[in-house]
Amino acid sequence: MKKIIFVLISLIGLICPIIFAGSQDAGDAAAFLKTGQSVRALGMGKAFTAIADDASASYWNPAGLAQLNKKEFMFMYNKPFSLVTGIQNENIAFAWPFKLDYNYEDLNAAIGFNVIYSSIDGIKGYTEQALPTGEDFSTRDMAYLLSCGVNGLIQNTDLGITFKIISQKIYTYSDYGFGADIGSLYHWRNFRFGLVLQDILQAKIKLKETSDSIPRKLKTGVAYTIPDKFTFSMGLDLIKNRDLKEHIGVEYIISRLISLRGGYTTDSNEITAGLGFEKEAYEINYSYARHEELENSHRVSFSIRF
Secondary structure (H helix, E strand, O other): OHHHHHHHHHHHHHHHHHHHEOOOOOOOOOHHHHHOOOHHHHHOOOOOOOOOOOOOHHHHOHHHHHHOOOOEEEEEEEEOOOOOOOEEEEEEEEEEEEEEEEOOEEEEEEEEEEEEEEEEEEEEEEOOOOOEEEEEEEEEEEEEEEEEEEEEEEOOEEEEEEEEEEEEEEOOEEEEEEEEEEEEEEEEOOEEEEEEEEEEEOOEEEEOOEEEEOOOEEEEEEEEEEOOOEEEEEEEEEOOOEOOEEEEEEEEEOOOOEEEEEEEEOOOOEEEEEEEEEEOOEEEEEEEEEEOOOEEEEEEEEEEEO
């Protein structure tokens, strides 16, 4: 069984880029969701599909929730792109692990709840003739994610699902839609292989006369970990008729208190770096990203496990 799963995941990683990769990269509906959750993950270049071991797993790979053994609350603040003003982005995440009785055996399971908020203020208004109206307007975007992850149903494999409600408001126009992701995480020795079908249920958002659907994505990832010391992770995001998105990240644990991180993502063409400080149940993370055109992004998060 292990060899079969390993071969299947390897074939997916080799074949899917040929099928899905495109030569263009159009805009997406609900683009605010591309920013990401978890400062740790962002410091590692978004290479988190095969890791997903904190409360942000609802966003990256819901199967990863099954790895948690303590309740966790996470708050993240994001200040993106120093050359752009008026952008605000915050996330909160909560995960609650528990035991699930299945055929008289206890399985590890967890539920997760995430809220993603984004806004842009000070957008200049123009008429259809491209004349300034003299009026500024704003956008307000929200996403609510409810997830469940479980392990033990398939040997060495975690499974998970995320349900989403996404709302967007631009000027006086607003709408909402529903989406869903499914994910898996396979463990083999010090390796982990992640696979996520994101937006398998596509949220459709209609603003004024324009209606858009969030495109389906196939996300794959592999991570190698030396426990309590080092992690190397890679990931691919595959979208039909779009450019392939690649992620790579590393994490080095200096001590029980301090972690160093770095990475690169073609999703936003950012070089990333990060620091983590952990003391007992508390954790503070910081990440920095350098965009080739929009310059610097700074992200900070606070987590508590209990």
